[in-house]
Amino acid sequence: MSRKTGARDRIDVMLQTRPEDMLRETFGFPGFRPGQSDIVDHILAGRPTLCVMPTGAGKSICYQLPALMLDGMTVVISPLTALMDDQVAALQANGVAAAAIHSGRDRVDNVETWRQVQSGDVQLLYLSPERLMTPRMLAALEALDPAMFVVDEAHCISKWGASFRPEYEDLSKLCARFPSARLAAFTATADEATRQDIADKLFGQGGEIVVHGFDRPNLTLGVAAKASWKSQLLEFLDDRRSESGIIYCLSRKSTEEVAGLLREEGFNALPYHAGLSPETRRENQERFMAEEAVVMVATIAFGMGIDKPDIRYVFHLHMPGSMEAYYQEIGRAGRDGQPAETMMLFGLSDARMRRQFIDQDGEDGEHKRREHKRLDSLLAYCEATRCRRISLLAYFGETGRQACGNCDLCLDPPVLIDGSLDAQKLFSAILRTGEMFGAAHVIDVLRGADTEKVRARGHDSLPTYGVGSDRPKPFWQGLIRQSVAAGLIEIDIQGFGALKLAGEARAVLKGEQTFKIREISTKPPKSRRAPKSASVDPSTVDATLLAALKARRRELAAERNVPAYVVFSDATLIDMAQLRPTNLELMASVNGVGPKKLETFGQIFLDVLQEHGGPN
Missing domain, CATH: 1.10.150.80 (HRDC domain)
Known part of the structure; x- marks a missing residue:
């Protein structure tokens, strides 16, 4: 008998047990982690709920447990077949009747699974959004009257987010199509605007947004200016040969290059990018998940849904595209609660390329503006002068934090100096060369370089020619990065990376305002190992x-x-x-x-x- 009342009015027959008892009796855990119990209660009470929880906080339990207590099947919408299979295997190992239907399985197996679903033998069914939102599947599910729909990786539904997937948009129809079913959504990565957009799309009017924090205190946060990336990477990995980790690269070419370099150095390194065959990607992912001391060198094609608990580090050879992408990618480390380290190398070339990606995106102008702002926030994070964790959490709306003592800026506090005089030299060189040239040429003018480009344009006769010869090239690169992060210089992508003055730069140039900068070291910083956490050692x-x-x-x-x-x-x-x-x-x-x-x-x-x- 189909029940088409509202979710709040639907009377579900629950097992005669408390959630705490089922947690212990099914999963073997003595109690809930912080925040889990409240979310379970929200869902069982029938309130549409969006849950934002940091990676490793145990979000799966928050919907798997209610699914076992409700009268009827729960459908979990998941973006990746590998993630579905792992979740199903983990549930089945605990005696839970879970199954998945997806294109990676034989048709015969999918048909047999659907028979089990129809007979009521499946408690949790995992589907991709593409398979779920077909007219045939929706009609078949209507006849079964599911108790709940769960949207995993819910940030994919929002165009405000950094990982929008068009196939997720159709999920906004679920609320009207299945009014008697509970609806819950989970993500680890969403700023305030993205959270509201997800809730509006999935729930319409009403629904609750539960933010269980973004902090991952076991992660050591580190950022370094890119100098010699090979030596920086190898130094970081030198005493990590027995650990598993991920190295993120910007392109397929760099992924293959880095994986080859590490194999030559004796590391068990595997590449992962969209240019590899599905079979090779699957094999490399399975080796990474099953074996110890494997280094996965990957583009962003690798990561969503990866639930390997003992990833001890995430290293970015290039800047991610936004703070959300950065947070999501570093979140793959240390899911077991043990100390893990993150390190990002960044340079102006990365920033310029990221801006090109944004401007080449086919989205509308408002979307591009938001993405540029997101990148601005990441640049500011890279050049931060105080605790990185404070900066990272503030971006997601968590303020009032104390210094963490577990990031590079806390472990080795930067020295702040008055950089106004050097900034005046830099800004003058940019202005006098017509705001038409990139960092390399501006630095050549400052340092008095004798190049054909400088001579051809007569820049060797400018008053600023050679005024910065007392400073090495890495110093000026660092000052430009800090000026970009402070909003005093903009990189004109349409002008092929030309530097332009912005914000209060002219006030600094005229001596009306000072510019405090972080002391710029021209030596690559040494990696710091994470201190032991208070969790199980x-x-x-x-x-x-x-x-x-x-x-x-x-x-x-x-x-x-x-x-x-x-x-x-x-x-x-x-x-x-x-x-x-x-x-x-x-x-x-x-x-x-x-x-x-x-x-x-x-x-x-x-x-x-x-x-x-x-x-x-």
């Missing part, structure tokens, strides 16, 4: 035992063709190695060991513990 357990538990996990994952974390997370293995249970009853007390996993894997891991000496 692997160094407190027997390293040999932990390695044996991981090896057995890897074998079990390979047998089942699933990522290792689907068997058990690192945090669970660490807890297991600390507690050293001697029987199945004690094994059930290990964090992350639910009844189904206890039944499937409990004795196997007890045998490993017994082989390594039993209890402490």
